Amino acid sequence: MKGKFPIERFAGMRTPFYYYDTELLRATLQAINDETRKHEGFCVHYAVKANANPKVLRYIREAGLGADCVSGGEIEAAIRAGFPHDKIVFAGVGKSDWEIELGLKHDIFCFNVESIPELEVINELAGANEKIARVAFRINPDVGAHTHANITTGLAENKFGIAMNDMESVIEHASQMKNVKFVGLHFHIGSQILDMGDFQALCNRINELQNQLENHHITIENINVGGGLGVDYQHPNRMPIPDFKAYFETYAKHLKRRPGQTIHFELGRAVVAQCGSLIARTLYIKEGAHKKFAILDAGMTDLIRPALYQAFHKIENISSEEPMQAYDVVGPICESSDVFAKQTDLNTAHRGDIMAIRSAGAYGEIMASGYNCRQLPKGYVSEDFL
Numbered sequence: 001m002k003g004k005f006p007i008e009r010f011a012g013m014r015t016p017f018y019y020y021d022t023e024l025l026r027a028t029l030q031a032i033n034d035e036t037r038k039h040e041g042f043c044v045h046y047a048v049k050a051n052a053n054p055k056v057l058r059y060i061r062e063a064g065l066g067a068d069c070v071s072g073g074e075i076e077a078a079i080r081a082g083f084p085h086d087k088i089v090f091a092g093v094g095k096s097d098w099e100i101e102l103g104l105k106h107d108i109f110c111f112n113v114e115s116i117p118e119l120e121v122i123n124e125l126a127g128a129n130e131k132i133a134r135v136a137f138r139i140n141p142d143v144g145a146h147t148h149a150n151i152t153t154g155l156a157e158n159k160f161g162i163a164m165n166d167m168e169s170v171i172e173h174a175s176q177m178k179n180v181k182f183v184g185l186h187f188h189i190g191s192q193i194l195d196m197g198d199f200q201a202l203c204n205r206i207n208e209l210q211n212q213l214e215n216h217h218i219t220i221e222n223i224n225v226g227g228g229l230g231v232d233y234q235h236p237n238r239m240p241i242p243d244f245k246a247y248f249e250t251y252a253k254h255l256k257r258r259p260g261q262t263i264h265f266e267l268g269r270a271v272v273a274q275c276g277s278l279i280a281r282t283l284y285i286k287e288g289a290h291k292k293f294a295i296l297d298a299g300m301t302d303l304i305r306p307a308l309y310q311a312f313h314k315i316e317n318i319s320s321e322e323p324m325q326a327y328d329v330v331g332p333i334c335e336s337s338d339v340f341a342k343q344t345d346l347n348t349a350h351r352g353d354i355m356a357i358r359s360a361g362a363y364g365e366i367m368a369s370g371y372n373c374r375q376l377p378k379g380y381v382s383e384d385f386l
């Protein structure tokens with residue numbers, strides 16, 4: 001089974017480009033809203049870093065999600081897309097002064113603070129601007145996730161967050177400051193997580209920390225559990241919408257919530273990965289000594305995940321129904337790592353055939369670069385082809 005594409009509309013178009021199936025994006029957002037509604041105080045922020053295409057952001061904002069930003073540029077993109085300022089959170093281990101000032105200017109909901117030096121700078125800049133900055137502390141929960149080593153973030157060895165042992169003194173420190181207000185705790189253990197046990201482990205850790213803080217008479221208004229829910233890259237057609245029911249139920253069941261507490265989620269990949277495909281043309285079929293290569297006009301500059309994380313993306317030859325054959329699918333960039341897939345089965349390919357590299361809506365277009373002086377790929381939504 002292949003995905004559905006308006007292939008006849010692709011005929012005259014310059015490739016490569018990203019194609020976003022907005023029907024699927026809408027259905028995904030609907031599923032998120034349906035599931036969160038079942039649980040009191042659940043609130044989802046979209047992690048803008050996964051995909052900041054303005055058209056994609058607009059659908060997400062229209063569905064009522066907030067925005068989780070990790071840079072000043074993302075705050076600007078979120079504001080431009082119409083996200084309300086009080087639904088924007090700002091995380092990141094190295095926030096520049098101008099970025100903090102931008103967050104203060106827009107009176108964003110919360111800064112997720114990752115160190116004491118950062119807290120001091122936020123307090124100072126908020127003071128200079130006569131503002132009170134709401135802050136949450138990102139705590140490193142030392143919880144591993146069963147995912148790629150480059151995308152675990154919640155282990156003690158990672159650069160992210162404040163150590164659990166320092167948590168109380170940091171909160172104490174903040175309470176002495178005039179221009180910050182402590183509003184909660186923040187966590188994020190990694191990405192592409194499919195084992196609900198990992199999220200359960202995070203819940204258990206948060207429960208411990210919450211008890212510990214309550215012993216010191218510290219109450220937590222907001223708990224932000226981060227994102228990280230994964231998608232099925234192997235079967236984008238079988239499982240186009242991630243299992244949000246199981247995901248939110250894991251938190252509802254295992255996190256010991258206090259009355260009136262808000263639980264924030266920061267989902268990126270699970271919202272946008274499956275609705276996006278990178279559309280490329282086959283330039284040449286090259287018969288190597290031992291195998292066939294399909295050489296595309298898209299490369300690692302357009303979609304870097306295979307080269308960067310050895311990520312798997314399903315590839316479909318949407319121009320052909322001819323018998324399957326194995327190909328190494330590669331790009332034109334002058335790097336040996338510019339390979340999308342090795343010995344993958346495709347319908348027999350010819351020059352000019354259109355290939356869809358699936359599940360590319362997250363960490364795809366946004367990570368594109370101009371290496372080799374290549375143009376950045378454009379992004380289109382289904383409505384652009386009506």
Ligand SMILES: *Cc1c(COP(=O)(O)O)cnc(C)c1O
Nearest residue numbers: 047188191227228266267268269
């Ligand atoms: C990247 C990131 C997310 C989103 O992760 P996904 O795996 O795309 O859901 C959420 N929160 C923080 C702090 C992040 O850095």
